[in-house]
Amino acid sequence: MDQKILDQLKQCSKDEASYSKLKELYNELESRYSKVSKQLSLLEQAIKHDYDSILITELDLEKPGPRIVYVNDGFTKMTGYTKEEALGKTPRILQGEKTDRHVLDRLKERLIEGQAFFGHTVNYKKDGSEFINQWDIHPLTNKNGEITHWVSYQRDITDRKETSKVVFDANLDFDNLVEESKKTFVDLDVQGNIISSNSSFKNLLGYDADEFKTIKVWDLVVDEDKKEMKDLFSDFDPEKLEENPYPWEFIKKDGETVRLEGKVNYFVSNEETIIRIHFDNISLRERIIETLKKKKKNLENIVDKKDEFVLRFVINEEGQTGCKFVSEGYTAITGLDPDAVINDGVKNAVHADDLRVIEEALEKAFEGKSSSVNCRYKTSDGDHISVVQSFKPDYGSDGETVESVKSVAMIELEVE
Incomplete structure (x- = not known):
């Protein structure tokens, strides 16, 4: 001694x-x-081969946050903070401008529930440099099963993120995988074979995973769409991809059809190109629109008043966007004078938080791209009314130049 x-x-x-x-x-x-x-x-x-750093904190999650009671040498190497500098502080010392609040909120929610968490976001080293920190956080319990501390296994995955070999989004944690599964997507190889698909895609078409193993993706669509799919996927070339989604009609196992709109992307995993198609259910969307139309009709019958108004936008000689026409529905719905919109545009007619959304939609429309946005218009009683507003380009006689943009604003209704 x-x-x-x-x-x-x-x-x-x-x-x-x-x-x-x-x-x-x-x-x-x-x-x-x-x-x-x-x-x-x-x-x-x-665990050193799986994680760079170990961090243990106290239980309390309220501000200023759980205090750090233990870090290993890997933490010091990864972050630049010595043990003495880290102990007694909170993990907030690693956070900064680009740290994703959504990930942090989800992390806190999981810990409050006493659950483990897996995720990653941008963190900052002592010298201010950024790195992508992946966490695997678990509760530590005493002999009575009561949570006393949190242990966080951490890894710097910056290099891995930069290789474009990461399949999931940077904000995705295990809980979000459940939400991700509600989306409809399928993964293909470069010859159009189905590698995998999520439950939503399988359930939508009525097939199981084993049945998909023997099916080319173009075997699932109607004859009119087979050629386009074969040209795109039988010998995949990224240069062929279009930016806009592809509308295809799929045949379900029971013989019924469903129209889907596919957004095609690709990534590299283990040196193999994987094609991922995210689908939007057009058939479902059309049923929703029909429901909206029915509700629109019912509203008109019940209250006998306008539930939409029309605006037309042009670009003047100075290159500024202005409004040259406002329908009478605007006054019926908002109670305000349409001349104010014609004179000043929509900047004083809509909620300040929604102005940029409308400006971007107008920019796209004058570039020839139709779109719809949700926004709020001011009313004479000082309140706001929510609308779904569409923006559609109107072309001139040459069929190429957008001369004006027609915009229809419809009162937003709930869909049963």
């Missing part, structure tokens, strides 16, 4: 008996400490 420690124990002892007892207790504590340190070292060695 170190002589300085023996001297301190001697000073704290009132006699030889108490001195002997203190040495015995110290030796026992030192032995326990050595055993725990070895176990911790073995644990760190076991």
Whole structure:
């Protein structure tokens, strides 16, 4: 035993008996400490290939946040903070401008529920440099099963993200995989074979995974769409891809058809090109629109008033966008004078938070791209009314130049 420690124990002892007892207790504590340190070292060695850093915090999640009670050497190497600088602080020392609040909110929600969390976002080292930190966080419990601390296994995955070999979005955690499964998508190889698909795609068409193994993707569509699909996927060339979604009509296993709109992307995984198609159910969308139309008709019958108004936009000689026509429905719905819109545009007619959305939709329309947005128009009583507003380009006699943009704003209704 170190002589300085023996001297301190001697000073704290009132006699030889108490001195002997203190040495015995110290030796026992030192032995326990050595055993725990070895176990911790073995644990760190076991996971060092999967994680760069280990961080343990207290339970309290309220501001200023859970205090750090332990970091390993990997944490110091990854972040630049020494153990002394990190202990007593909160993991917020790693956060900054680009740290995704959505991920942090989801993290806190999971921890409040006592659940594990997996995710990643941008963090910052002591020197201010950015890195993408992946967390695998789990609760630590006592012998009564009560959560006492949180342990976070961390890894810098910046290099991996830059290789374009990551399949999932940077904000995706395990819980979000459930939400992701509600979307409809399928993965193909470069010859059009179905590698995998999510439950939504299988359930929509009525096939199981084994049945898909023997089917080319173009075997699932009507004859009119087979050629386009074969040209695109039988020998995949990214240069052939169009930016706009592809509308295809799929045949379900029971013989019924469903129209889907596919957005095609691709990525590289283990040096293999994977084509991923995200689908939007056009048939479902059309049923929703029909429901909206029925509700629109019912509203007109019930209240006998306008539920939409029309605007027409042009670009003047100075290159500025202005409104040259506003239908009478605008006054019927908002109670305001349409001349104000004609004179000043929509900047004073809509909610300030929605102005940029409308401006972007107008820019697209004058470029020849139709779109629809949700926005709010001011009313005479100082309130706002929500509308779905469409923007459609009107071409001149040459069929190429957009001379004006027709915009229809329809009162937004709920769909049963």
